[in-house]
Amino acid sequence: MSEKKQQVSRRQFLNYTLTGVGGFMAAGMLMPMVRMAVDPVLKESGHGGLTNVSLAVEDITTEPQRIDWKIDQVDGWYESEVSRSAWVFKDENDEIQAFSPICKHLGCVVSWEGNESYPNEFFCPCHNGRYYKSGENVPGTPPLAPLDVYEQEVRDGMLFLGDAVPREEA
Amino acid sequence: MKWKKNDIIQYMEAKDFIDSVLIPLVPFQVSDDNTLPSSTFQSEVIQILANEIEKELTGRVLLTPPLHYLKSTNKDTEVSRLNQWVQDVKQQPFEHVFFLTFDSGWKKVEKELDGTLLWLPGSKSGNLQSAEMRAVIKDQVDQLGELIRSYWV
Incomplete structure (x- = not known):
C-alpha cells in the first residue's frame, strides 16, 4: 500500500470510530435528561391528569x-x-x-x-x-x-x- | 340522547324511559347579507341551548337534528313539514314533543303544531365565549329544563 492511497490512517480511523460511538452513547444518556427537563411540554393534557x-x-x-x-x-x-x-x-x-x-x-x-x-x-x-x-x-x-x-x-x-x-x- | 349511533342504541334498550323529543327549529337563508350574521349567531346559540338541555336531561329526552327552513317561505308549508316529522316520531313511544326556536314566526302558528313550542327571544349578536354569555345560556338552560320537567309531572 502506497502512502498516497492511504487517505485514512489507522489512527484517524480509530479516532473517528471512537468519536462516533462515544457521541452515540452521550446522546443516549442525554436524551432522557432532556426529556425530563421539558416534561410538561410532552405531557398529554386532559386525560388522566388532575x-x-x-x-x-x-x-x-x-x-x-x-x-x-x-x-x-x-x-x-x-x-x-x-x-x-x-x-x-x-x-x-x-x-x-x-x-x-x-x-x-x-x-x-x-x-x-x-x-x-x-x-x-x-x-x-x-x-x-x-x-x-x-x-x-x-x-x-x-x-x-x-x-x-x-x-x-x-x-x-x-x-x-x-x-x-x-x-x-x- | 343525541342523534348518534351509540346514544340511539341505548335509546332502543330503554324506549319506555325516553318519552320526550326535542326538535330545534332553525331558519336558514343565505341570500340576504343583512341577516346573515344574526341568523348564523342565533343558529349557533340555539344548538348550544339544545345540546345543554340534552345534557341535563339525557335520560329522558331525544334531541333530533334541527329542522332547517327558508326564513322567507310560508309558515303553513313548514308547519305541515314539521308535523310530518312529529308523525314519524310518534311511531315510537314518545309522549312529549318540544320545539325550540328563536323564530317568532312559529309563535303565530303554534296552535297548528303537534307539540309544545318553546319560543324564546334571543340576542342577535354577542360573544359566545364570554363569561356573561355563558351565564345567560346556563340560566336559560336551567329554566327551559324546569319547564320541560313540568310537563312530565
Whole structure:
C-alpha cells in the first residue's frame, strides 16, 4: 500500500470510530435528561391528569355544592373544551367527597335535594332516581349503581379533580 | 340522547324511559347579507341551548337534528313539514314533543303544531365565549329544563 492511497490512517480511523460511538452513547444518556427537563411540554393534557377546579378546600362545607370546570379533550375528530361538573362536600369524617352528577340510570344530571319530598338526597329529575348523601342509590328507584366518584387531590389548599370512576360495590 | 349511533342504541334498550323529543327549529337563508350574521349567531346559540338541555336531561329526552327552513317561505308549508316529522316520531313511544326556536314566526302558528313550542327571544349578536354569555345560556338552560320537567309531572 502506497502512502498516497492511504487517505485514512489507522489512527484517524480509530479516532473517528471512537468519536462516533462515544457521541452515540452521550446522546443516549442525554436524551432522557432532556426529556425530563421539558416534561410538561410532552405531557398529554386532559386525560388522566388532575385539574384545578378553582375551589379552595376551606370553602367546602358539609352541604354539597355543584362546581363546574372545563378540560381540554382531544378525540379522533375534535379538539374541544369539555365541561365537567361535580357535587363536592365534606362527609361526617371530614373527608372531601366529589361525586359525578351523572345519573347511573340513563345519564341525566342529578341535583342535591332536587325534590322537596326527599331532603338530604340526590335527586334525578328524569325518572325520580334517588341517591343517599353517600352517593349510594336508594333501592327501589331506577338507578342500579352508586354515583361515580372523582379522583381527587388537594394541592396548596386547592381541590384538584381528575376522571370520574365507577365504584366497585353496587 | 343525541342523534348518534351509540346514544340511539341505548335509546332502543330503554324506549319506555325516553318519552320526550326535542326538535330545534332553525331558519336558514343565505341570500340576504343583512341577516346573515344574526341568523348564523342565533343558529349557533340555539344548538348550544339544545345540546345543554340534552345534557341535563339525557335520560329522558331525544334531541333530533334541527329542522332547517327558508326564513322567507310560508309558515303553513313548514308547519305541515314539521308535523310530518312529529308523525314519524310518534311511531315510537314518545309522549312529549318540544320545539325550540328563536323564530317568532312559529309563535303565530303554534296552535297548528303537534307539540309544545318553546319560543324564546334571543340576542342577535354577542360573544359566545364570554363569561356573561355563558351565564345567560346556563340560566336559560336551567329554566327551559324546569319547564320541560313540568310537563312530565
